[in-house]
Amino acid sequence: MATKGNGRPRRPSITDVARRAGVSVGTVSNVLNRPDQVTPTTRERVQAAIDELSFVRNASARQLRAGTIRTVGAIVLDLANPFFTEVARGIEDRLAPDEYTLMLASSDEDPEREARYLRLYEEHGVRGVLVTPSQGSLETILALRERGIGVVLLDATTAVEDVSSVGVDDVRGAALAVEHLLDLGHERIAFINGPDSIRQCVDRRAGVVAALVAAGRDPADVLTEVTVGSLNADAGEKAMHELLDIDPSRRPTATFCVNDFTALGALRALRWADVRVPDQMAVVGYDDVAIAPMLTVPLTSVHQPTHTLGWTAADLLLREAAADGDTEHQRVLFQPELVVRTSTAGP
Structure with missing residues (x-):
């Protein structure tokens, strides 16, 4: 494996694969993205080079070239709380089939921390954000929409008509x-x-x-x-x-x-x-x-319904992203249920 100037291993590039297989960079790209356009013999030679070099494509660079970042950001109140861990699993289960990646953070119920993560997500070019608001004002969160980033409120209700939310009564x-x-x-x-x-x-x-x-x-x-x-x-x-x-x-x-x-x-x-x-x-x-x-x-x-909360919020966000803003916003409100166990009895 090649090394950088500091002596650390350098990640194999598509150019390295092309050189090892004796083909052009364009041919390697076709094998990765349009394999039907490459002959079986050439595909096998390129795949062998990929295996030998342990090459892994740079998805971020590919998405940047295509103009689409397949990443969603989520901010919850406290990741140490099992409730939000279960919600996050629901989000992941909805994002995975569409090959989206989840960036997850805790606001720790701190509006300033929440705003900092929102800024970082925007800098990373996320496709949208799911947020459990840490305070009553939604000004910072909703301002993202004006800059082309989709927003869905998670485990929240809102009277704002043009924003989607998923919550429980x-x-x-x-x-x-x-x-x-x-x-x-x-x-x-x-x-x-x-x-x-x-x-x-x-x-x-x-x-x-x-x-x-x-x-x-x-x-x-x-x-x-x-x-x-x-x-x-x-x-x-x-x-x-x-x-x-x-x-x-x-x-x-x-x-x-x-x-x-x-x-x-x-x-x-x-x-x-x-x-x-x-x-x-x-x-x-x-x-x-x-x-x-x-x-x-x-x-x-x-x-x-923790898993359903996360899944539904992520689904709304992806639907709105696919519609490129031309969609009807939804406010989904689930009904809770009491589960009686042995921690309660008469006085």
């Missing part, structure tokens, strides 16, 4: 969780929620309140809300410790967590405090990630 999902706890007989319910800069947290709180009001309960009497800064297990654990500091006579007997990640932390705090689940504290999560039924106490959770 989080108001209804949270209401399902609270209705379940009320049906079990819980009179004091805690809600571990995230910052109101995240749309899902706002919608899920609205669902909690709506369910209480519909049941004829005063949220001020029933609900204890603890707001955390991040939607992760450590935040959920800290929030549960706050709840356990409440006098047992007034302490909630059930906790609804804004997502399964915070629920994992809440369960960890309960285990360390020797508080039995569900006998002394019922716990409900949200997302129904793959590990929810595998926990020591299987977690009752609001199920979201």
Whole structure:
């Protein structure tokens, strides 16, 4: 293998293949892209040279010459969250048949970090972006469309008519969780929620309140809300410790967590405090990630179609890219389901 000036191996080029096979660069190109235009004998000779040199075509250069970059960028709130890992798999499964590559990043719920990745994706010439917005304003995200980059909002809803989105009815999902706890007989319910800069947290709180009001309960009497800064297990654990500091006579007997990640932390705090689940504290999560039924106490959770969310968002983006902007934007809203397991029971 040839080396660069710094002594490192140099990637074999199409010119190296042509020289090894004793043919023109154009012939090698035809073997790679239009093999039917090359005689079988020549194809075999070129393929032998490719194998000997371990040649791999430079797809980026080829796409640049063709004027089409087959790459899609995605930004989610937190890749450590299993929910977004499962969503990302759905995206990949839709992109793969069309030979698109996925560039994936976490905003960590930080608008500045989100904007930085959007800029990097644009510099790389992605065909479009899928974004779970980290704040209420969509100005930075939607500005990409003016520069020819397709946008689909992922795990989000929007009132903007000319942008596609794929999400879940989080108001209804949270209401399902609270209705379940009320049906079990819980009179004091805690809600571990995230910052109101995240749309899902706002919608899920609205669902909690709506369910209480519909049941004829005063949220001020029933609900204890603890707001955390991040939607992760450590935040959920800290929030549960706050709840356990409440006098047992007034302490909630059930906790609804804004997502399964915070629920994992809440369960960890309960285990360390020797508080039995569900006998002394019922716990409900949200997302129904793959590990929810595998926990020591299987977690009752609001199920979201994670794989379908990612697949559908990627499909909308590819359809809009193929239509070159001449398409009707869609807002897809899936309905959640409550999956009851052994982490919930009556008080």
